[in-house]
Amino acid sequence: MHTTTTIKLMEETMLNRRYMRKNILRLVAWGLFFAFLAWSWKGAEMRPFDLIRDAGNMATYAKGFFPPNFAEWRFYLEEMIVTIQIAVWGTVLSVLLSIPCGLLCSSNIASPWIYQPVRRLMDSCRAINEMVFALLFVVAVGLGPFAGVLALFIHTTGTLSKLFSEAVEAIDPRPVEGIRSTGANALQEITFGVIPQVMPLWISYSLYRFEANVRSATVLGMVGGGGIGMVLWELIRSFNYTSTCAVLLVIIVVVSCLDMASGKLRKVFI
Amino acid sequence: MNTYTTAPCSAIEISSLTKTFKTGQRAHKALDKVSLKIFSGQMIGLIGASGSGKSTILRHIAGLTAADCLTNSIIVLGRSVQTNGVVDRGIRATRARVGFIFQQFNLVGQMTVLSNVLAGSLGRIPSWRGTIGWFTQEERAQALEALARVGMEKFAMQRASTLSGGEQQRVAIARTLMQGAEIILADEPIASLDPVSSRNVMEILTLIHLEDRRTVVVSLHQVDYALRYCERIVALKHGEIVYDGSSKDVSVEMLHDIYGDKFIETCVEETPPASTRDIHMPAHAGQSCVLARAGAATY
Numbered sequence: 001m002h003t004t005t006t007i008k009l010m011e012e013t014m015l016n017r018r019y020m021r022k023n024i025l026r027l028v029a030w031g032l033f034f035a036f037l038a039w040s041w042k043g044a045e046m047r048p049f050d051l052i053r054d055a056g057n058m059a060t061y062a063k064g065f066f067p068p069n070f071a072e073w074r075f076y077l078e079e080m081i082v083t084i085q086i087a088v089w090g091t092v093l094s095v096l097l098s099i100p101c102g103l104l105c106s107s108n109i110a111s112p113w114i115y116q117p118v119r120r121l122m123d124s125c126r127a128i129n130e131m132v133f134a135l136l137f138v139v140a141v142g143l144g145p146f147a148g149v150l151a152l153f154i155h156t157t158g159t160l161s162k163l164f165s166e167a168v169e170a171i172d173p174r175p176v177e178g179i180r181s182t183g184a185n186a187l188q189e190i191t192f193g194v195i196p197q198v199m200p201l202w203i204s205y206s207l208y209r210f211e212a213n214v215r216s217a218t219v220l221g222m223v224g225g226g227g228i229g230m231v232l233w234e235l236i237r238s239f240n241y242t243s244t245c246a247v248l249l250v251i252i253v254v255v256s257c258l259d260m261a262s263g264k265l266r267k268v269f270i
Numbered sequence: 271m272n273t274y275t276t277a278p279c280s281a282i283e284i285s286s287l288t289k290t291f292k293t294g295q296r297a298h299k300a301l302d303k304v305s306l307k308i309f310s311g312q313m314i315g316l317i318g319a320s321g322s323g324k325s326t327i328l329r330h331i332a333g334l335t336a337a338d339c340l341t342n343s344i345i346v347l348g349r350s351v352q353t354n355g356v357v358d359r360g361i362r363a364t365r366a367r368v369g370f371i372f373q374q375f376n377l378v379g380q381m382t383v384l385s386n387v388l389a390g391s392l393g394r395i396p397s398w399r400g401t402i403g404w405f406t407q408e409e410r411a412q413a414l415e416a417l418a419r420v421g422m423e424k425f426a427m428q429r430a431s432t433l434s435g436g437e438q439q440r441v442a443i444a445r446t447l448m449q450g451a452e453i454i455l456a457d458e459p460i461a462s463l464d465p466v467s468s469r470n471v472m473e474i475l476t477l478i479h480l481e482d483r484r485t486v487v488v489s490l491h492q493v494d495y496a497l498r499y500c501e502r503i504v505a506l507k508h509g510e511i512v513y514d515g516s517s518k519d520v521s522v523e524m525l526h527d528i529y530g531d532k533f534i535e536t537c538v539e540e541t542p543p544a545s546t547r548d549i550h551m552p553a554h555a556g557q558s559c560v561l562a563r564a565g566a567a568t569y
Contacts, residue, residue: 178376178442181332182449183366183393188400192389196380 068249069242076231076250083227084254086145086220087213090152095206097157102164102202103190109168119165125158130216131223138224148225152213160209167201168194203269207262214258218251281453281485282308282331286342289326289335289509300326301337302509308487310452313479315500315517316489319529322506324489325373328455331487332370333361347452366393369446371456375438379431383422383441386430387413390448416447420474436467443474454478456488460495468492472499493525 051058070076104110104118133151141147176193184192221229228251235244289301301323308314316324329335330344331351337344339355347367350358358364369390377386391409392400399405405413417423420440425433430441439459446454456475460468472488476499479486490496496503497517505513505520505528513524 174372174374174376175378177334178370178372178445179378179389179392181334181365181368181370181372181376182390182445183362183364184389184400185362185392185397188392188397191401191403192381192385192392193378196378199380 064241065245067242068245069240070246072243073246073250076228076247079221079228079231080250080254082145083217083221083229084214084258086148086217086225086227087152087210089149090156090217091206091210091213093149093153094156094160094209097153098160098164099202101157101161103168103194105161105165106168108171108173109190109194115165118161122158122161125154126162127158128155130155130220134220134223134225143224143226145226148217148220148227151220151225152216156209156213160205163205164198164202167198167205171197200269204266207266207269211255211259211262214255218255279310280307281310281312281347282306282487283343283345284327284331285344286340287327287330287344288338288340288342289323289330290338300509301330303342304506304509304511306504306511306514308485310485311479311483312502313476313486313500314488314502314504315496316487316504316506317491317493317496317528318506320491322528323509324506325457326509327506328370328457328487328489331453332365332368332455333357334370362393366449367452369449369451369454371439371442371446371454371459373458373461375435375442377430377438377441377445379429381430382427383417383430383433384410384413384426386441387416387444387448390416390445393449413444413448416444417441419447419478420444434467436463436470439463439467439471440474443471443478447478451484453485453487456486458489458491461491468495475499493520 101118101122105115105122107115109115110118130151133154134147137147137150141150171194175197176189179189179193217225217227217229218232219229221227221231222233224230228247232244232247232251235241235247284304284306287301287304287306288299291298291300300321304323304327306327316327318324326335330337331346333344333351336357337352337355341354343353344351346364349360349364351361351364352358378389381389385403388403388405388409391405391412395405395409414423414426417426420443422437422440422444425437425441430438433441442459443454454475459475460471463471472495475486475488478484488496488500490500497520500517503513503515503517503520504511505524507528512528513520
């Protein structure tokens with residue numbers, strides 16, 4: 001009886017200690033998080049009161065955008081189509097390269113001496129923004145949409161390879177074993193056991209990246225990557241705000257329509 | 271231990287098979303120097319409690335798991351599957367002749383039933399054709415024929431994941447038929463099925479064994495099914511063979527020894543087969559005793 005009471009007391013003390021330790025850890029974690037926010041505030045030169053102080057200036061500036069000038073709407077639409085074409089080819093090329101790269105990045109498909117270097121290569125493709133790649137490709141292949149395509153291609157390959165490999169690593173290994181048991185080779189195991197399992201996710205990711213690439217392609221033109229971005233940049237620099245507004249509205253409408261269509265298409269595959 | 275020899279040619283020869291599974295610091299010996307000879311055209315039931323090594327033996331025969339690096343060997347249809355813990359380089363050619371039926375069916379749920387069955391031919395058609403999934407008209411007809419044998423032809427274009435457990439298992443059997451497998455290894459094929467589906471699957475396996483003279487090795491938790499459908503029983507306990515002989519000679523005492531004290535004998539009336547198909551049962555079939563384990567519906 002005496003022993004049981006002692007054990008109970010010990011258990012209660014241990015539970016209390018554990019509870020206290022957990023609470024202290026939680027407080028420390030929150031403290032660190034707020035310290036991190038304060039540190040970033042300084043670096044980012046956050047001045048929210050400027051928004052209130054300069055509200056009048058901003059209102060005057062915004063007023064300059066209206067009414068939008070659609071006089072050149074055919075030209076804007078043509079450039080927007082070029083932007084979509086840039087996104088299409090940037091995405092298609094990256095999907096094609098991401099299939100082998102994604103498989104080679106997967107730890108359940110490739111050995112560490114293959115997936116580790118391929119993963120690092122893909123990390124570097126992803127780490128550098130498409131705008132930077134566009135600047136580099138403008139020098140390499142000249143101004144125009146092709147530089148934009150290459151910029152999107154490299155950056156999206158890095159992103160899609162990671163997403164594709166994560167999907168491959170999450171597959172059910174049993175169907176693959178089922179295919180293996182029939183005497184299939186490694187490539188057939190992938191085409192019959194892996195690809196059918198990941199295909200819906202791969203399609204969904206590709207469509208999502210296409211949406212993102214259309215948005216990215218609109219700004220690539222600002223650094224010489226062709227498309228509507230180039231027109232937008234020229235209009236902003238010449239203080240032609242009413243036309244700028246028209247271009248922005250064209251971009252918003254087209255991107256929204258594509259997002260909705262792509263979203264509906266993604267639902268079909270998932 | 272009895273030595274059971276009814277057929278002249280050996281299909282599977284296992285010698286001194288040992289397998290240890292290691293998880294962290296712990297080591298569990300799943301198989302301990304198991305030697306077994308299975309002859310062509312036999313239907314064998316592997317029985318034993320959970321963790322006795324039934325599935326491990328089957329996986330080793332198919333070369334899906336490598337044995338411990340000790341002196342051991344597995345020869346299937348005259349070809350080496352693994353020697354001293356190293357899986358043979360030509361394992362694919364052997365696997366193509368050995369069909370494997372898994373407890374969880376292992377079908378590709380996103381593919382159609384027909385595509386799953388066609389995958390059975392991957393080991394025997396040219397690699398490039400298999401890789402791109404190009405199957406001839408004749409191969410598609412064969413796949414449909416295999417599906418018809420298990421009564422699943424009307425589901426050919428349906429996604430495998432939409433089928434019930436029993437239906438999926440029948441598709442898995444059709445895959446082995448498409449494979450033209452000379453040996454069928456079935457790893458607890460009815461463990462996750464209801465009684466009607468279980469009987470259906472066992473009847474199909476028996477028919478394939480009897481009509482095509484295929485060697486069938488089936489691991490079963492349900493002792494009554496093993497005794498009813500298999501002519502030879504191999505019983506495992508703690509990774510060792512404790513009985514190898516005719517199913518007629520399996521006694522209740524023996525089962526008590528294999529499964530422990532909780533094993534009880536219950537006599538129930540023989541239930542008729544679920545299928546209306548005229549099934550030719552082995553001579554010993556229809557034993558009036560169904561052995562069940564206490565606490566479980568049927569072991």
